[in-house]
Amino acid sequence: MPGTIRTIQRGGSRWYVNPETAIKYPGVTSIVAMLPKPFLVWWAARMTAEAAVSNLPAVASIAERDEAGAVDYLRNAHSRYTKLRARIGSDAHDLFERMARGEAIGRVHPDLEPYRQGFEEFLDVVRPELVRAEDIAWSDTHQYAGSFDAILRVRLGEDGKPDHVSGEWHTLIVDWKTSKSTYPDVALQMAAYAHADKIIASDGASEPMPEFDGAAVLHITPVGWAFKPVRIDPEVFDIFLTLRKVFTWDRDISKTVFGRAIAESARRLITGTQRRAS
Template sequence: MTKVSTIQRGGSRFYVDGETQEKVPGVTSVVGMLPKPFLTYWAAKLTAELAVDSIDFVSQMATRDRAGAVDYLKGASRRYTKTRADIGSDAHDLFERMIRGEALPRRVHPDLEPYRVNFAEFLDVVQPELIRAEDVAWSDTHKYAGSFDALLRVKDDDGEPVTVITDWKTGKATYPDVALQMAAYGFADRLISPDGFSEPMPHIDSAAVLHITPDQWAFKPVRFDKEVFHHFLTLRKTFDWDREVSKTVLGKPFASGGGELVTGTQRRR
């Protein structure tokens, strides 16, 4: 039995083996090594829109507390991301309960009701059979782990059952890096259930993402092969460089100059 827990270190999530205390980075933290230059422009746009849309409020705040006004504006993207993350987490919890066939409360929160309706339609149309949900995929070979949303059995175009590793996405769009996530999960060595039971990774035929928003849903195939997995492994090495190796490559200077000379007498004072 191997209970797995998670911790946050330096802005990254790590999975910890409760028996051996081995710590490995999470899949999403590894994928986070991809450069995302568009986020700079997105955050700047969000801050600018907030400043323009609430210019009177910000002006009054700045008169009383300039630092507070600055913090309010620079926190725009963080607050938006947290709000979206909270909704996404609640939606994921709802989806898991629904696909497991659990009874839901009589009244779902209004923010989640559109997600419930669309997920219910997905279940009705696709008729997926749940194999596993929210288990940890652990790679002993490459030292990473991550929790995937579901392992499903669905019928292909010929009506034959196939095993599909699946991720739910509730954002505005789906992005190519979801393929890196799916490959990392699917090519891991073993699955670990919430109660700590470990078993070899079963055969997986393909990957898919369910993109679900309040307005629509789409069940999309995701490329799932060794080439994509090798790109993930490149990021896994980059993660080690960023978090460990990069901190060891610069030594103390052989010589230096400039600045004010500090004499031995001054240091002893």
């Protein structure tokens, strides 16, 4: 039986490693992270400011005893929020997969209950058939890999809405999102999955990536859900491939562009007075 793909962290990026060949490819999300996001600077600053205003007495108390500790508390405000959202997102993804596979779900944590209700309603309205979930998309052609959320088959009418009577079956690559909003770079992520060479299952078995009729994001928040189509056409995929080149530049090529100095300044003269003073 083929070995299972494992993941490692190197230089702040996720890499997927084939145990049989030792081939190592960067993850799709690490490649998409090459896209500039200047708004994150302002977002992090706002999170810090909100933490300070909301916790003024506590911050002042900490600062009286440990000024550096107060600074660390504030500057890590955005990291604490991100970790909390990541935990909820991970738990929700696990819940969605189990529900999509038909597993009976009992009581869940109150934080997850709105997501459970939303996904249950999605299953009832759209009635998707699960093809694959949480497997790895692998591309030897372009040297990347990544774990996708799901491949679904859904019946859609000519208007693109669910039609369980006369609609045509569509095979879609699907991503679950639990963030406050959906962002355009999800199209780059999903185009990468859809244009990969093959799927590698959890046991290491592989098969060619199927042909897709499209892609969609299921965006679920505590107040509602929406199932939205996403472009994964060649134009979008080509932009992902550009970011793949940027990743190689950032991790490899940029470290090779400077050679040894052709000439440089002489060492600064150290006087006798300076030597005696030391």
